[in-house]
Each structure stands twice: as structure tokens, then as C-alpha cells.
């Protein structure tokens with residue numbers, strides 16, 4: 001197929017779990033298909049991105065004006081990872097104020113006379129449904145990009161759209177979703193806190209409900225998953241959405257994770273981390289991270305630390321301040337961990353504690369890594385499976401509960417360790433789950449086999465060889481063809 005050198009505008013929500021896969025998609029469109037990409041975000045995120053893009057990239061970064069302090073946020077707070085949980089909602093609400101500036105930017109791009117082709121298509125975040133009317137106004141086709149997998153997205157979408165009808169009767173803890181009655185039952189504890197408490201009337205659910213409804217007007221959805229791995233979820237999603245859904249995953253950055261930071265920001269130089277992993281036997285290290293915005297409570301952290309120590313497993317643990325502390329709190333080992341824990345694990349060379357942020361993909365791709373204790377944000381899931389690493393799931397918010405349900409029930413690569421940020425966890429229970437996955441138990445062997453199968457499926461999907469294209473490679477081409485054709489239709493209809 002000839003390369004389609006189109007100009008595409010991309011606009012992710014301001015969170016690492018969104019910016020990273022958007023950038024990975026931008027790189028694929030640029031490197032594999034020769035597209036011109038304009039990636040839009042707020043000034044602080046653009047500054048971070050510009051320092052982490054590879055030097056030879058043609059991706060154009062464009063700032064959209066935004067002043068966080070105008071919205072009751074700390075200054076320069078333009079990304080969920082620098083906000084405590086209660087402020088994240090404010091960033092979502094503030095994002096609605098970007099609409100007039102976004103329209104101005106599109107006007108500028110469409111009328112730009114700098115040798116660039118006019119943009120044919122706009123790919124924006126699932127939380128930016130309001131961009132769709134602007135895309136159509138300027139004669140561009142529009143695609144929503146879901147950074148969440150098919151099953152998680154379908155469940156979350158269905159739940160949000162049906163919430164008013166799902167009001168849980170008191171005493172009823174299980175429910176089915178009207179869009180997919182054949183799925184195994186869901187449990188009320190698989191709803192995020194806000195949804196559970198408010199039945200969908202809390203401000204975040206209201207925001208999401210509106211955004212999802214607006215997204216129904218898009219021309220199609222691009223999604224970071226793999227058709228062969230996520231068949232049921234994609235079937236559900238297409239049923240709700242009734243529009244093309246192109247599964248183009250896994251979207252992984254070609255160099256690092258595009259958010260490279262100085263070694264000292266990791267709390268540990270990257271080189272030292274690699275040396276430590278190199279010194280460990282194959283498949284002996286547990287990697288623990290709850291993503292870029294979630295964290296556990298202090299008592300959960302204590303139990304987890306005790307479990308790690310008593311299991312005797314090697315581990316790398318990315319620690320964000322517990323729920324009771326400010327997101328920027330300094331590291332307080334005496335308050336967060338059992339007495340002497342940090343010194344003991346150092347002395348025994350058993351574990352590494354990394355403050356706030358670690359080079360996740362590098363850790364997951366290392367042969368010493370055995371399993372990943374994760375909140376099961378979708379990027380983490382994909383990054384783990386692409387390296388054949390089984391998961392211990394501890395979902396905390398939004399669609400993560402459904403990701404875990406899917407990985408446990410349908411893919412067989414995950415054991416659920418705990419659910420939510422307020423549940424009681426016991427160290428004995430964590431140890432038993434760790435051992436069932438990491439030891440040479442029947443369960444452990446089976447999960448490793450399934451994770452290796454998932455890895456093969458994912459790698460096959462990415463193939464682009466003479467005479468053979470994997471399903472994700474084909475889907476990306478189909479998407480581009482549809483995007484370009486839809487634009488030509490607009491062109492012919494005189495909209496230009």
C-alpha cells in the first residue's frame with residue numbers, strides 16, 4: 001500500500017496515561033506512514049514533550065493557551081500526575097475552557113500557508129468530545145482515540161450511559177450491563193468510589209457522561225488494543241458505538257517513554273536500576289507501580305511492605321505518597337513503612353524503592369522481571385503483556401476494575417490481589433497471591449504460559465512484512481484510508 005502522507009491533528013487529555021499513547025500513535029503515523037503530525041497540548045506539557053522527543057522527529061508541537069491558576073489549580077498544574085486526587089476533577093472541568101482557543105488554532109492550521117498540507121483528520125481524546133463539531137466545521141474527519149482497551153472501555157461506556165437505570169437496589173451487590181447480558185456478573189465493588197456513592201450524579205460522572213455522549217458523533221474510534229487479544233471487548237464496543245473501531249495497538253514509544261526525566265528524579269539513577277536488575281536471576285523480581293496518578297492508603301502500604309518482606313521476593317516498588325499525604329509530600333519512610341523496613345531491604349539487597357516515577361517499560365522488558373503488581377491502567381497492562389509478564393491486579397479507579405475482570409476471566413494472565421483504595425488488605429493474603437504467580441506452582445506456570453501467548457498475539461499484530469501484515473498494522477492502514485476518503489468527500493462537497 002502506498003504511504004498516505006496526510007496531515008493529522010492530535011490532542012490528548014493532560015495525563016501521562018493519555019499523552020504517552022498519543023505520542024506513540026503520532027510516532028507510528030509519522031514513521032510508518034509518513035504523515036505530518038501536529039500534536040496539541042497546554043504549555044507545560046508541550047515544554048516537557050519538546051525536551052523528550054527524538055531529535056529527528058517531524059512531529060510538530062503546538063501550544064494551546066491555558067493558565068491553571070485561572071481555574072483554582074496550582075500554577076503550572078497542567079497534568080494529573082502533579083495533582084492530588086481531589087484536584088484532578090478541576091483539571092477535567094478546566095479542560096472545557098479550551099474550546100475557543102482550540103477553534104482558533106484549527107482556523108490557523110487550516111489557513112496556514114507554510115507548505116504543509118491542510119489537516120484531513122483530527123484525533124482527540126475520549127474526554128474531548130467537544131472537538132468533534134470543530135473538526136467537522138473545518139471539514140476534517142474526526143476520530144476519538146481510546147487509550148483504554150476494548151473491554152474496559154465498553155463496560156465503562158455502557159455503565160455511564162445506563163447509570164440512571166442501574167440504580168442499585170439496596171442489598172443487591174451484583175449486576176449485569178444491559179448492552180452485554182452474556183458477560184459474567186459485575187460486582188458493586190467494581191465501581192469506582194464516586195460512581196458507587198453517587199449513582200452517577202457526582203461531578204466527575206456527569207463530566208464523563210457528557211463527554212461520552214458527545215463522542216457518539218465522531219466518525220470512528222482508534223483504540224490502543226489488539227483485535228485478537230480483545231475480541232469480546234471490541235465486539236461489545238462496536239455494539240454500543242455503531243461506528244468503525246480500529247484496534248491499532250500496542251502503541252509503544254520507540255525510544256523510552258517520551259517522559260524521560262533526570263536520573264535523580266527517579267530517586268535512583270537509571271543506570272543503577274539497570275545494574276541492579278542485571279544482578280538478579282531471570283524472572284525473580286516483582287515490579288510494583290500504581291501508575292501516574294493513583295496511590296494506596298497508608299495502612300495498605302504498610303501491609304504491602306510487610307508482605308514483600310515476608311515473601312522474601314526481590315522487588316522494585318515505585319512509591320507515590322499514600323492517600324493521606326499531599327502528592328508532593330517529601331518521602332517519609334518512618335511514617336509510611338514498618339520500622340527499619342527500608343534499611344533492611346537495602347542491607348539484604350532485596351528491593352529497590354523508587355520515588356514517584358520509574359522507567360517502567362525498561363523494567364518490564366528486563367529478563368529479571370517476573371510479575372507486575374499493577375493498578376491495571378491499560379497502558380501498564382499492554383506494556384506488561386507485550387513483554388509476556390503476568391499481572392497481579394489491584395484496580396483503583398475508573399475502568400481498571402473491568403480490565404482486571406477481563407484479564408482474570410478471559411485472558412488468564414492476572415490474579416486480583418485487592419480492589420480499591422479503601423479495602424482492607426492483609427499481608428498473608430498478598431503473600432499467598434504473590435507466591436501463586438511467582439513460584440513454580442501450577443497456577444504460576446499456567447499464567448506465564450498465557451502471558452507468553454498474549455505476547456505472541458501482540459507481536460504478530462504489529463508485523464508489517466513482505467506478504468504479511470498483522471491485524472493492528474492493517475487496522476492502522478484502514479483507518480488512514482477512511483480518514484483520507486472522508487476528507488475528500490468533504491472537499492468535493494465544497495466545504496473546503
Ligand code: UDP
Pocket residue numbers: 015016017018020257289290291292293294318356357358359360361376377378379380381383
Ligand atoms: N509510567 C512510567 N513510570 C511510572 C509510572 C507510570 O513510565 O513510574 C508510565 C507507564 O509506563 C504508562 C503510563 O505511565 O505508560 C501510565 O499509564 P496507565 O494507563 O498504566 O495508568 P494511569 O497513570 O493512566 O492511571
